[in-house]
Amino acid sequence: MEDLVRYGLKVAENLGAEYVEGRFQSDVHETLVLKNGVPEVSSYVKLRGISIRVLYRGSMGFASTNFMDRDSVKEAAEKAFRLAKAVERNLNPKIELSEEKFESRRLEVKPKVDFADIDLESKFKTLIEIDRSSMSGAEEAGGKLPARILTLNCSVTEKTVINSDGADVHSTTPKIALNAFLTAYHPQKGTAQRYLSLGETAGWESMEKWKPHELLRSEASILAKIVLEAREPPSGKLDVVLGPEVVGIACHESCGHPSEADRILGREAAQAGETYLKPDSIGMKVGSREVTVVDDPTIPSSFGFYLYDDEGVRARKRVLVKEGVINEFLHNRETARRFGVSSNASSRANSYDREPIVRMANTYLEPGDYSLEELLEDVKDGVYIKKFMEWNIDDRRFNQRYVGLESYRIEDGELKELVKNPALEVTTVGLWSAVDAVGKDLEFQAAYCGKGDPMQGIPVWTGGPSIRLRGIVLR
Amino acid sequence: MELREIPKFIVDKGVEKGATDVAAAVVNCESRMIRFSNSKVSISKSYSKAYVSIYLMMKNRRAAISISDLNEKSLIEAVERAIKTAKITPPADVYAPLPSGPFRYDETLLAPSSVSLDPSLLTGYVDEAIEGALEQGVKKVAGSLTATNAEFFLATSSNVSASQTSSALEVSVRAFTSDVASGHSVSVARNEKDFNPRLAGREAAEIAKAALNPAPGEPGTYRALLGPLVFADLVNQVGVLSSAFYVDAGQSFLVDKLGHEVASQKFTLIDDPTIPNSPGSRAFDDEGLPTRRNVIVEKGVLKTYLHNTTTAKKFGVESTSNAGYIVPTPWNLIVEPGNRPYETLLSEIDHGIYVTNDWYLRYQNYRSGDFSTIPRDGMFLVEKGEIARSIRELRISDNMIRVFSNIIDLSRERKWIKWWEVEVPTYTPYALIEDLKFTKSTI
Known part of the structure; x- marks a missing residue:
């Protein structure tokens, strides 16, 4: 396979390309779907191919093929070159890439328990047991869980990235993801729904570690209680404690996305949008001193794990917001050159037929010293939003909304009754400036982040500890 | 081979x-x-x-x-x-x-x-x-x-x-x-x-150009005109979530709504891949059944879910030729037009908002239809039937059934929409909606 990639590089170089990058990528997915306790389908998807990206006189062309022969790879390299040449006149400024140090590496994440060692029957049996456990959880709380979808995905990605600047990186990574969508129902009181996503770069051992039977039992029990017991949330100005799940999505949406340098330069303007940040926003205060948000692809077993990005640049931890101040953007080689910095290895593609673009990996708020009890004890009148369901943010990444699912009233430092759908609707600077204390209970959730055109869903973790916000008006 | x-x-x-x-x-x-x-x-x-x-x-x-x-x-x-x-x-x-x-x-x-x-x-x-x-x-x-x-x-x-x-x-x-x-x-x-x-x-x-110098919008409940881009996004929700797969999974606000009103009488939605040369036209579905014209919502009443052969048997009906082996899917959504130009609909807004586009639609609860989405691009305050000024930073926070039930009228102009936020090709008019709820950030 590597020979084919090198052949594609050679073809494009001979045509006159200044830079060529070839990537072989194979993605194998086994997915099991259990709907309302009944197996819907088992699916197996294996997609593989080669892409060639070329730079010619400052113009970028990209072509891919899934026909793994020399003629097809040659054709792809020629197409990429022709496409770059066709629009070369139409570029200003011309695209240039940052200088980087490249290496030749072979990397493999070895699962402790290989997916192939667990047969399909056992995987379905596990899902069915988890499903039953969730129903029991709801029943124990006096409720019903009439609609459930459980999805288990086991995948292995193999990548080879070779470029004309010297990168030669081969990696193999397994990933496992368990997703659940649950509906609790009461004929008079209505419904509540929960979407839950677990994911790691690992083998079957994650399923054992997650203890999904206990987790889903607990989640379903709380969901049923929300339907049966939750009351209207209080109104007016109060204090709010956010749980790690809410903090994680907020970090991703309002700190990670706005820091993507391709957005800052307007490259995503017609699709995923732009950002409130400008090229000169480094040093801008956006939150309190308690807020430090990082993005780190190198966390072992994380869902967004990688050690080299899809341009062959070595990955490292990125500090996006440091003590409330914008510290660093996410870069690929193109944006790094424009900003006069080095790439911080943020370039990723989700498939052989997608161009690598600037992406997050594992974005989270650095933990502080507070226990949850300590965060709560100083709140006289407030709401603890532990989990959420609805969320969105505008395409400048400034106005966002998180609507609580599992949420509680706080009175005199103590958790009281469940409250229904408290809506936190705030600006990015408003949210992070209101943080006065940060917990030590760092947790991560798995997600697929959407960006690009065509759309590329890419695995990430979002995370954080609990935080306390002062003086918030809930909707 | x-x-x-x-x-x-x-x-x-x-x-x-x-x-x-x-x-x-x-x-x-x-x-x-x-x-x-x-x-x-x-x-x-x-x-x-x-x-x-x-x-x-x-x-x-x-x-x-x-x-x-x-x-x-x-x-x-x-x-x-x-x-x-x-x-x-x-x-x-x-x-x-x-x-x-x-x-x-x-x-x-x-x-x-x-x-x-x-x-x-x-x-x-x-x-x-x-x-x-x-x-x-x-x-x-x-x-x-x-x-x-x-x-x-x-x-x-x-x-x-x-x-x-x-x-x-x-x-x-x-x-x-x-x-x-x-x-x-x-x-x-x-x-x-x-x-x-x-x-x-x-x-x-x-x-x-019209959107230049936007002022902060005020949250509230307004009569609103939705342009084809934003209305297509909402119509896609009805089309996609009429799939029997999502209904069976409880992931749809159309559960238990067959034969019931889910929209105003002005709203008729058809999935019609049989229109030649339209963006989503096709001759057969993934099971080989000839495609057909399916009226999903007729004058506000939900007439059918979309089925493949398996979901059809489960629901005791015939396939609607929308396979998808696992998830039935709409091919080519058509909203029946109204009789009047959109300028006339705009002129019927005494104090309201005209939204041209949206993105990032998410549900609090698919089953109830509670959702929010964010207007983007031009959004305008309308006073006495005319655009008064450009506004920004509002969010539509409402309920799907409520929004579709509050359709006052649809324009006679229609436009094909398909883009990043709208996956199924949709031929849609402008929509005039009563009492649409807008919220905004509190800090």
Whole structure:
């Protein structure tokens, strides 16, 4: 396979390309779907191919093929070159890439328990047991869980990235993801729904570690209680404690996305949008001193794990917001050159037929010293939003909304009754400036982040500890 | 082996190895995309892709496989894997054999369809879209142009052997007059004749110009005019969530609503892939059934869910020819128009809001339909029937059934919409909505 990639590089170089990058990528997915306790389908998807990206006189062309022969790879390299040449006149400024140090590496994440060692029957049996456990959880709380979808995905990605600047990186990574969508129902009181996503770069051992039977039992029990017991949330100005799940999505949406340098330069303007940040926003205060948000692809077993990005640049931890101040953007080689910095290895593609673009990996708020009890004890009148369901943010990444699912009233430092759908609707600077204390209970959730055109869903973790916000008006 | 021969090869192998039902489909797709930003091309891309999808049943034990490696050895391995997988997959609650062919398909829908993928021609379209906007005096333009030709070959163990082609030309253009003032438009067509990138650029620019100097909007409940881009996003929710799969999973606000009012009498939604040369037209579904015109909502009443053969059996009805082996899906959504121009609808707003586009729609609860989405691009305060000023930073936070029930009227103009936020091609008018709820950030 590597020979084919090198052949594609050679073809494009001979045509006159200044830079060529070839990537072989194979993605194998086994997915099991259990709907309302009944197996819907088992699916197996294996997609593989080669892409060639070329730079010619400052113009970028990209072509891919899934026909793994020399003629097809040659054709792809020629197409990429022709496409770059066709629009070369139409570029200003011309695209240039940052200088980087490249290496030749072979990397493999070895699962402790290989997916192939667990047969399909056992995987379905596990899902069915988890499903039953969730129903029991709801029943124990006096409720019903009439609609459930459980999805288990086991995948292995193999990548080879070779470029004309010297990168030669081969990696193999397994990933496992368990997703659940649950509906609790009461004929008079209505419904509540929960979407839950677990994911790691690992083998079957994650399923054992997650203890999904206990987790889903607990989640379903709380969901049923929300339907049966939750009351209207209080109104007016109060204090709010956010749980790690809410903090994680907020970090991703309002700190990670706005820091993507391709957005800052307007490259995503017609699709995923732009950002409130400008090229000169480094040093801008956006939150309190308690807020430090990082993005780190190198966390072992994380869902967004990688050690080299899809341009062959070595990955490292990125500090996006440091003590409330914008510290660093996410870069690929193109944006790094424009900003006069080095790439911080943020370039990723989700498939052989997608161009690598600037992406997050594992974005989270650095933990502080507070226990949850300590965060709560100083709140006289407030709401603890532990989990959420609805969320969105505008395409400048400034106005966002998180609507609580599992949420509680706080009175005199103590958790009281469940409250229904408290809506936190705030600006990015408003949210992070209101943080006065940060917990030590760092947790991560798995997600697929959407960006690009065509759309590329890419695995990430979002995370954080609990935080306390002062003086918030809930909707 | 030729691509067109692969489906029958797989079906024969599957049956030989003991499958009760096999469907195999090969998709062969050639596509180009040119992305542009800051009024210049940022990258040109080409995709050549062929893959096979296999759906195999051993009575009510099912397996689905997709592979892109199409040599004979890999195909045989894929069939063997599907057989092995189906054998050890626990039984589903329903077994519905694949529909028995052969079927007669509408010849007009089988007519070959293609667009030119010539890079210089496509670059010319991009130039037109950008110029169309810049001529109006905007600061910058961004977007993407996509040209696609695809072939689809299908065979099933129930005497189906069929092929069809599709093509698409799509441009999505966003024009900016400032960092916070923009407009968006699209041109979506199956062929060059109906494709107008310059007009899309001009429309985006006109909205962007009107959107200059936006003032903060005030939250509240307003009579609102929704432009085709934003209304198409909402209509897609009804179309996609009318799939029996989502209804069965409780992931739809249309659960238990068959025969009930889910919208105002003004609203009729049809999934009609039988319209020749429309963006989503096709002759047959993934099970080989001839496609048909399905009225999903008629004068506000939910008439049907969308089905494949399996979901149809589970619900005790006939397939609506919307397979999707697992998830039935709409092909080509059509909203029946109203009688009056959209300017007249606008003139009926005494104090309200005109929204031209939205993005990021998320549900608090699919079953109840509680959701929010964010207006983007031009949004305008309307006073006494006229646009008073550009506004920003509001969010639509409402309920799907409530929004559709509050449709006062629809415009007679319609536009084909398909872009990043709207996956199913949708032919939609403007919609005038009563009491639409808007919220905004509190700090």
